[in-house]
Amino acid sequence: MISFFYDTDSEINLEIAKEYGIENNAIRFPYSICGETFYADLGQTFDKKWFYSKINEGNVPTTSALNSEEFREYFEPEFEKGNEVFYVSFGTKFSAAFSMMDKTIEELKKKYPKLKFTRYDTKAISMGTGLLVISAAKALSEGKTVPEVIKLLDQLTPFINISLVVDDLSFLKRGGRLSAGKAFLGGILQLKPVIKLTKAGTLEPFQSISGKNKALKTVTQEAIENAKVNSELPFIIMNANCPEDALHIETVIRQSRPDLKIIQVDIGPVIGTHCGPGSIGLCFLGNERPESTKTED
The missing domain is CATH 3.30.1180.10 (Hypothetical Protein Tm841; Chain: A;domain 3)
Structure with a gap:
């Protein structure tokens, strides 16, 4: 079985996610403002008026990468089930997050030597990634394999x-x-x-x-x-x-x-x-x- 993941940096909202049946597949990336850290959640709890008003008041928001344990929490349950993991991500050049993710996968390979993991780098962010996530989700729902989906994404990217x-x-x-x-x-x-x-x-x-x-x-x-x-x-x-x-x-x-x-x-x-x-x-x-x-x- 293929377990499909994408991340909240794709800016896919809950409405779009539900349309393609991927509302439970998002890896949630964090942001901080006013001394609090939040995790993006497809816009479900995001108060844009509050967020941007705080920026206008001079509060500086920051973003950060996931740590190894957080990546593990997403992927290890799938490897335990013997599932193949396919992750369509935002672009590598926008974050150092993926070096940490790669290390986590290497550690997990010691425990699950037969694991199958593929990350597709969209070389994009926001809905640039989101459009490719939509394409991948639809192709997978039609029964396409990971190599077939990658070929499709390579043509679109x-x-x-x-x-x-x-x-x-x-x-x-x-x-x-x-x-x-x-x-x-x-x-x-x-x-x-x-x-x-x-x-x-x-x-x-x-x-x-x-x-x-x-x-x-x-x-x-x-x-x-x-x-x-x-x-x-x-x-x-x-x-x-x-x-x-x-x-x-x-x-x-x-x-x-x-x-x-x-x-x-x-x-x-x-x-x-x-x-x-x-x-x-x-x-x-x-x-x-x-x-x-x-x-x-």
Whole structure:
């Protein structure tokens, strides 16, 4: 039997999870704010107004990886049953969590030498990962094997796009995606960076546009032109406590692309920690992802 896992960094909410029968399959990642630690739970207990209001008051949220014991609690019961574990995860480059997970699996192999474990790196995050989780869940429900699902995901992954407009540049500065000087200058000039998911599995700024409305108009038009119709995968609009912006974008897209199935998703606490309130993201199957602008060390 195949035991399927994904994680809450995919931003899949309870409604989507129930639609695909995976509401009990999520690995829950932690976040902390105001001295308390919480575990993401498909949005069931997430109070977005409270969370983002605390950020606006100056409270700095943080995220952290799971420890070895926590990974063990998810996987060992499946190995005890003799099940094969297949985990579709968010991108390796976004967290050090997976080095700890790999060590945990190696330890478990000593106890369960015949265990079968596969982690698929989506080279994405948020609903970029979520769309691939949806594809995997549906394929598994149709009886496909793990190698068959991996082949399907390999075909989709390079074409999963994310375009993100960040309203508050201080979050990019804190995360190392923008220098202090650029963040300061951008704040004065009201520049809004457009962040895109690359082939390498990184989120990088590709352009800065003066004013949030103009930035949103730019990414919306790009998405209208580039989004592909797929009967299985919806077009996702994500927002960090700015639903009015998200609804306006949906209206604009529907006027030009009535062929797309559009779903609205909240940006949850783990991702919201890094992009901040007021951010808008578009996630869809489209043209091939852009190359990374960074040079490898």
